[in-house]
Amino acid sequence: MSGFTLVDGDDLRFYVNNDHYVHLVEGGGIDIAYQAGGDGSEHAPKLMRFMVTSAPKLSNNQVVDFLGDATGTLTFNGSARASVYLTVSSSGHGHEMSGINGLTGALSNKLDKTAQAADSAALAGKGLRYSGGNWNKVAHIDSSGNLEGARGISFYGATNKTESDWRIYYAATGDNSSLYFYNDGNSVRHIFTDEGDFYADGEVRAGYSDERLKNNEGELTNALAALCQWKIFKYTPNTTAQQWLNNKKPPQVDIGISAQSVEQHFPELVVPAPFDIGETGESITGEHYKTLRYERTVAVVAAALQQLAKHCEQQEQRIAKLENALATKTRRRKTP
Structure with a gap:
């Protein structure tokens, strides 16, 4: 080889002839190492390894803005690894069901609203269709937003209670059905029947009677x-x-x-x-x-009773006057 040329990134050129030597200097974060190679011939060249041990810091911070469905900002100066958190818009983030591992299978194996859970004692008997009827199936929300299929609902007022505070239960005998309300002692407190009747074992209170809440518009004369x-x-x-x-x-x-x-x-x-x-x-x-x-x-x-009582009182007073007058007249006749 009669010579070669070294060219840097700025296109500066250095020509090397047979009588020139090139001295490579380490530094600036660059390490030079010689590796085992061939004999220096064209097909077996000597090997030299250049390794960057540290990157120089940029004089000014660089900013990268992410736009579109994923937004965010990354600022770096080259001195260390940089990370960025991206915000993905809800409209721009979607998945096909088939692309989510296990989702299709889980939905396929879910409990149908008319089915009975094979491994759940809590649902035993609540998922059956008796004689083709639909009244005793697992509770669910129908297309109109109504709770359907619940034969009984329990309410617990405190945690870790084994007995419900209130229970609403539906029962039917033939074409007659009723809605029962039980307290925590399992006693029936109220009943609504499909015949329009309402039963209560306590007082039924409604409205108000306090005269401080009323404007007097007149007596019932x-x-x-x-x-x-x-x-x-x-x-x-x-x-x-x-x-x-x-x-x-x-x-x-x-x-x-x-x-x-x-x-x-x-x-x-x-x-x-x-x-x-x-x-x-x-x-x-x-x-x-x-x-x-x-x-x-x-x-x-x-x-009406008040008016009748007043009328009776007036009559009694009148009778008393008549009796007194009659007694006076009788005494006068007896006087000689």
């Missing part, structure tokens, strides 16, 4: 006279009532008051019948059937 005009009679539900009420009980004789006779004097006591009220308050039948606020009729009866 005509309570006694009005009460005498109320139509009170025995009755059985007619065919129209049975049709709209869908009452499964056989018709039986009951006692009631005509809403129309009460409405003449006390319209405040008359309200739409519950079975005839739609979701927006409209009459379902279009007939605007009525019922009484029976708990409020007590006030009318009490007022």
Whole structure:
């Protein structure tokens, strides 16, 4: 070889001839080492290894901004390894089910809402379809957002309790069904039946009676006279009532008051019948059937009794005067 040329990154050139020597100097984070090689011929060259032991620090910090669905900022100066946390937008981050290990299999093996868990004693008997019915299956939320299929629900007021504080249970016998409310002593406290009846073993309280919460709009001066005009009679539900009420009980004789006779004097006591009220308050039948606020009729009866008592008192006073007058007249006749 007659000579060669060394060229650096700035295209500066150094020509080396046979009578020149090149001295490679280590430093600046570069280490030079000779490795075993050939005899120096074209096909067996000597080997030399250059290794960067440390990178020089940049004079100015460099900033890299990540844009798009993954955003973030990386700042570095070359003196050490640099890391960056990227924020991935929800709209730009999605996976195919098949790309998530085990997800497809887990969903395929999930418990169906009408199935029974083979290894769960807690669900035993709650996932069956008895005689083709759908009323006793595992509780779930249907497409309308309603809780469906729960035959019983338990409520626990404290942790680590083995007995529920309250339990709601549905039971049916034939076409008749009821909703039972149990307390923590497993006693029935309330019952709602599909016949429209409500049972409670305690007091039923509603509204308020404190006169501090009321504006007095007048006394019931005509309570006694009005009460005498109320139509009170025995009755059985007619065919129209049975049709709209869908009452499964056989018709039986009951006692009631005509809403129309009460409405003449006390319209405040008359309200739409519950079975005839739609979701927006409209009459379902279009007939605007009525019922009484029976708990409020007590006030009318009490007022009528007060008026009757006052009337009796006046009569007693009148009788007393008549008796005194008669006694005086009798004594005068007996006087000689």
